[in-house]
Amino acid sequence: MGIYLDHHATTPLDPRAYDAMKPWLTERFGNPHSESHMLGRSAAEAVESARAQVAALIGADPREIIFTSGATEANNLAIIGAARFLKGTKHRVVTIATEHKCVLESARSLEDEGFEVVTVGVQPNGLVDMAALDRAITDDTAVVTVMAANNEIGVLQPLAEIAGLARSRGALVHSDAAQAAGKIPLDVTNVDTMSISSHKMYGPMGVGALYVRRRPRVRLQPLFHGGGQERGLRSGTLPVALCVGFGAACAVAREDLAAEAERVARLRDRLASRITAAIPGARINGAGAPRLPGNLNIALPGVDAIQLIEAVPEVALSAGSACTSAEVAPSYVLMALGLDEATARASLRFGVGRFNTEADIDRAGALIAAAAQRLKGEARVA
Amino acid sequence: MPSRVYLDHNAAVPLRAEARDAIAAALGIGANPSSVHAPGRAARAIIEHARKRIASLAGVAPESIVFTSGATEANSLALKGASVARRLVSAVEHVSVPEATDVEQIPVDGRGIVDLEALARMLDRTIPALVSVMAANNETGVIQPIAEVARIAHDAGALVHCDAAQAPGRIALAPIVAVCDLVSLSSPKVGGPQGSGALIVRAGVDLKPQIMGGGQERRLRGGTENLSGIAGFGAAADAVMADASVARVTALRDRLEADARILAPEAIVIGADAPRLANTSALALPGIPAESQILSLDLAGIAVGAGAACSSGKIGRSHVLAAMGVPEDVAAATIRVSLGATTTDADVDAFLAAWSALRARARANRSAVGGFGREVA
Numbered sequence: 001m002g003i004y005l006d007h008h009a010t011t012p013l014d015p016r017a018y019d020a021m022k023p024w025l026t027e028r029f030g031n032p033h034s035e036s037h038m039l040g041r042s043a044a045e046a047v048e049s050a051r052a053q054v055a056a057l058i059g060a061d062p063r064e065i066i067f068t069s070g071a072t073e074a075n076n077l078a079i080i081g082a083a084r085f086l087k088g089t090k091h092r093v094v095t096i097a098t099e100h101k102c103v104l105e106s107a108r109s110l111e112d113e114g115f116e117v118v119t120v121g122v123q124p125n126g127l128v129d130m131a132a133l134d135r136a137i138t139d140d141t142a143v144v145t146v147m148a149a150n151n152e153i154g155v156l157q158p159l160a161e162i163a164g165l166a167r168s169r170g171a172l173v174h175s176d177a178a179q180a181a182g183k184i185p186l187d188v189t190n191v192d193t194m195s196i197s198s199h200k201m202y203g204p205m206g207v208g209a210l211y212v213r214r215r216p217r218v219r220l221q222p223l224f225h226g227g228g229q230e231r232g233l234r235s236g237t238l239p240v241a242l243c244v245g246f247g248a249a250c251a252v253a254r255e256d257l258a259a260e261a262e263r264v265a266r267l268r269d270r271l272a273s274r275i276t277a278a279i280p281g282a283r284i285n286g287a288g289a290p291r292l293p294g295n296l297n298i299a300l301p302g303v304d305a306i307q308l309i310e311a312v313p314e315v316a317l318s319a320g321s322a323c324t325s326a327e328v329a330p331s332y333v334l335m336a337l338g339l340d341e342a343t344a345r346a347s348l349r350f351g352v353g354r355f356n357t358e359a360d361i362d363r364a365g366a367l368i369a370a371a372a373q374r375l376k377g378e379a380r381v382a
Numbered sequence: 383m384p385s386r387v388y389l390d391h392n393a394a395v396p397l398r399a400e401a402r403d404a405i406a407a408a409l410g411i412g413a414n415p416s417s418v419h420a421p422g423r424a425a426r427a428i429i430e431h432a433r434k435r436i437a438s439l440a441g442v443a444p445e446s447i448v449f450t451s452g453a454t455e456a457n458s459l460a461l462k463g464a465s466v467a468r469r470l471v472s473a474v475e476h477v478s479v480p481e482a483t484d485v486e487q488i489p490v491d492g493r494g495i496v497d498l499e500a501l502a503r504m505l506d507r508t509i510p511a512l513v514s515v516m517a518a519n520n521e522t523g524v525i526q527p528i529a530e531v532a533r534i535a536h537d538a539g540a541l542v543h544c545d546a547a548q549a550p551g552r553i554a555l556a557p558i559v560a561v562c563d564l565v566s567l568s569s570p571k572v573g574g575p576q577g578s579g580a581l582i583v584r585a586g587v588d589l590k591p592q593i594m595g596g597g598q599e600r601r602l603r604g605g606t607e608n609l610s611g612i613a614g615f616g617a618a619a620d621a622v623m624a625d626a627s628v629a630r631v632t633a634l635r636d637r638l639e640a641d642a643r644i645l646a647p648e649a650i651v652i653g654a655d656a657p658r659l660a661n662t663s664a665l666a667l668p669g670i671p672a673e674s675q676i677l678s679l680d681l682a683g684i685a686v687g688a689g690a691a692c693s694s695g696k697i698g699r700s701h702v703l704a705a706m707g708v709p710e711d712v713a714a715a716t717i718r719v720s721l722g723a724t725t726t727d728a729d730v731d732a733f734l735a736a737w738s739a740l741r742a743r744a745r746a747n748r749s750a751v752g753g754f755g756r757e758v759a
Contacts, residue, residue: 002420004412009422010606012412021409025402031394031570036676037685039388069451069577072595072605102595102604109594199606204409206451206577206608223592224458226478235478236454237394237570239577239611309419316419322606 003315003360005271007200007294007351008151008179009322013245014202014354020248021204024241032238033229043240050247054209057250058177058186058194066210066230067238067246071178071197072102073223074210075145077234078174078193079106081220082143083115090142092116094171096128096157097336098150101321103176107145115142124338125289126155134165141171148180148194152320152333152349153286154295156180159190172218178208182253183292184261192218198242202354203249207242210234260354265293267361268352272296274365279303279372285334285347294352297334299343302376308348311371315364318349386683387729391661391722392520392548393687397614398573404432404617405575408610415607416598429607432616439619440565440582441556448581448599449612453547453568454478455593456581459603460543460564461485461514463589468511470504472496472526473705474519476545488515493656494524494706498534505538512541517549517558521702521718522653523662525553532561541587547571547579551622551723552659563587569611573723574618578611627723632660635721638730639663645738652708652716661725664703666716667737670744675717678740684733687718 004012024046032047034040048062055062068074083093093115095107107117118136121129128146137144144166146157159175166173172192180186182201188194192213199205212218212233220233227235253260275298276282285297300308305319320331330344339347348368352361388396397405408428413421415429430444437444450456453476461469461482469485474494480487488504489497496515505511513535518525532542542561547568549555559565559582569578583589583602595604642649642665652664667675672688679686703713719733 004421006413006417006419006422009414009417010412013409018409025397025405025575029394029396031390031576034390034393034685034687036688037390037680038683039685040390040393069455069593069608070605073451073593075595076593076604100595101597105594105604197606204610205606206611224455224462224478225481226454226457226476228477235481236452237576239451239575241575242577242608242611313420316413316417316421318417318419322414322416322422 002313003356003364005315005317005350005352005356005364006322007353008349009318009351010199010205011202011353012355013204014249014252016252017203017245017249021241021245024244030240032240033227046240047238047243050243053247053250054196057182057254058188058196058211060188060211061214064211064214066212066233067243068208068210068234069206070208071176071195071200074195074208075100075102075176076106077210077220077223078195079103079143079145080110081222082172082174082193082218083110084113084221085219086142087113090140092118092138092141094118094120094133094136094141094144096120096122096133096146098122098126098153098155098333099145099147100151100176100178103145103147122336126150126153126286126337127289128157128162130161133162137165137169137171139169141166141169143172143174145174145176148175148177148186149184149292150286150333151179152331153297153337154179154292155286156184156290156292163190179292182250182257183294185257188213193220198246198249201249201253203246204242207239207246209246261293264352264354267356267358268294268296268350270358271350271352271361271365272298274362275300275368278369285337285339296350296352297347298350299339299347300372301343301346302379303346303372304375305346305348307375308368308371311375312367315367319347320349387732388685389719389721389725389729389733390685390687392718392720394570394576395573395722396724397575398618398621400621401574401614401618405610405614408613411609415609416596425609428609428613432612435616436567436580436619439550439555439623440559440567442559442582443585445600446582446584448583448602449607450579450581450603451577451608452579453545453566453571456566456579457545458482459581459589459592460566461512462592464512464541464543464564465588465590466510466512466541468509469514470501470511471514472516474524474702475514475516476520476547479514479516479545488513490705492707494519494522494653494702495656496526496531498527498530501531502534502538505535505540507539510540511538512543514543514545517544517546518553518659519702520548521700522664523659524653525657525659528558529561548659550619551625552628552661569615569618572618572622574615575611578608578615580615625723628660631721631723631725634725634727634730635661635663638719638734639665641734642737645734646741650712652703652706661721663719664716665719666712667741668712668715670715670741672715672717674744675715675737675740679733679736682736684736687720
């Protein structure tokens with residue numbers, strides 16, 4: 001049995017979320033938009049109670065939750081939707097260099113629509129350069145998009161401070177909280193829109209949500225129309241089973257968020273100390289900044305990350321974002337921290353999660369350390 | 383209490399057993415299909431297997447299939463993503479087509495069939511255009527002559543999109559796909575899970591993605607794939623190919639309509655003169671509002687539809703019936719009865735009994751107040 005330490009890429013489905021979904025995969029079905037009969041109405045009720053569970057996790061009103069197919073769609077809707085709605089009155093979009101690909105690509109696509117897109121750099125610890133952000137956000141800025149937690153280095157951005165800057169200049173604040181939701185407490189008072197992904201927090205893939213503030217009301221232009229579901233912001237039949245599973249995952253996460261975060265952080269620290277003790281020169285990327293409890297991104301000088309991953313098939317881990325797994329270029333996130341290419345290519349991403357045990361961590365730590373030492377030895381001989 | 387008789391298959395089809403098993407297996411994988419480690423590769427294999435199954439149903443290469451969150455998104459991707467200056471869509475399309483972007487409407491005749499001469503007149507080969515006509519209508523079941531539409535459009539240099547959400551398992555999909563440039567499919571309409579669909583993109587068609595990120599689906603649709611949704615969709619597509627219930631469903635629907643006309647001589651079947659899907663009956667009972675009929679049927683445990691199941695669920699005037707020139711009072715008295723593979727003779731009997739009973743009550747009520755009363759269900 002392999003050890004799964006890639007919880008940034010996706011998380012296994014929590015059995016409690018699966019149990020909630022089961023009735024909707026067996027005897028119960030219905031189009032939640034068919035209000036003409038009992039089946040449709042009971043499907044709609046299930047979706048609404050899931051919406052309340054999602055809202056509760058982030059302290060929002062259920063009416064502020066728009067279900068989407070995932071965080072990527074939610075990020076596209078928030079950024080492109082806000083900019084298009086403000087087109088003609090505002091002309092700038094501000095983001096940071098370490099955002100997820102889908103945020104950067106959404107923002108970049110707006111250049112074709114007449115927006116100036118400003119990408120602000122980060123400090124060596126991964127935190128946004130606040131002085132540069134201060135200069136970038138102008139009165140002409142439609143939306144400032146800064147992630148809650150990074151998907152590679154786990155660094156948590158200071159959303160409250162960022163919101164203060166943005167709001168003083170009349171800009172909307174969007175945050176991609178795909179990695180943060182369900183792992184750390186989130187406060188929607190700091191944002192106008194926020195994306196959440198179900199499969200990053202032990203719910204099923206294929207569903208996510210966008211928080212859209214009601215007071216003051218945030219206006220977005222939908223990505224697609226037809227049917228008018230989700231208050232007109234997101235048309236299409238909602239997947240009942242997926243919404244229900246997502247809702248249950250939110251309820252589970254909320255139950256013991258603090259205790260679980262502490263347990264996972266302890267395991268993560270244990271893994272870090274096992275590796276740093278065995279590999280001289282090992283260095284944690286994003287050290288010195290607040291990070292997600294389960295995140296460990298670590299550079300092992302002289303070790304090729306891809307080779308190491310292949311050398312330890314018992315452990316599922318990665319060298320960076322899953323979306324860019326197949327790419328040959330080094331991580332743009334690590335490069336943004338100022339790492340040289342060799343160090344970026346020697347960096348591993350571990351994501352510790354809910355079902356990992358101390359035994360998993362000790363075994364994975366030993367396997368990684370042994371493989372790293374072997375590879376370094378081979379490199380020296382060659 | 384769940385409805386005992388389900389006759390709203392055009393809104394949602396019960397999940398097929400094959401899809402359920404595939405979903406359960408996929409939910410147990412717990413890895414991102416883009417990850418290169420072993421569990422990630424297992425997830426990728428599930429997606430590519432499903433892609434092959436759907437490609438086989440459609441008679442295309444697997445690379446043509448772009449997975450989306452459903453037919454609405456697929457329609458939007460086709461309409462907004464195509465690099466054209468004009469978009470001509472039939473007047474009876476699902477709302478996700480005309481509302482996707484700025485469109486021009488192609489009229490339909492009284493049977494609900496797209497006016498081919500009007501289409502030919504509207505096209506102008508000097509302006510790049512996309513023509514979008516659905517395979518079969520979700521409210522009336524009327525089947526469109528896609529081969530002719532495609533020939534006229536292609537002759538004028540236009541691209542052709544077809545929303546074929548209602549087609550698989552009811553009419554042959556491959557001949558439609560063969561003549562189109564873009565085709566939308568829906569997983570829940572074939573007995574797969576909700577939250578999954580696809581756009582079939584013919585090789586060489588230039589499309590601009592509408593959801594960006596991650597580079598998934600050959601850069602045409604970003605976002606981590608809906609693993610269980612795609613797996614279930616693939617299994618359902620496979621099951622549809624083996625499903626031989628069409629003949630039986632046709633017979634059931636024809637019997638339902640014949641008996642309905644005997645029970646209520648004033649009843650009207652919308653689109654009866656056009657080729658229609660075997661399972662759909664848009665049935666008007668003049669003088670009795672659709673809302674009353676639906677309420678009575680629901681109380682009797684029979685689920686039917688009120689046209690398209692969308693938006694707020696409010697029963698508004700159907701743009702489909704209006705485009706066909708159905709008088710407003712008839713349209714307001716039309717319900718949608720849609721059968722499926724699981725529909726039985728007893729279901730049809732139960733429907734007819736409840737339906738004729740509500741008609742009798744309405745008529746008794748009317749005569750009691752001298753013929754001018756409102757219908758009470």
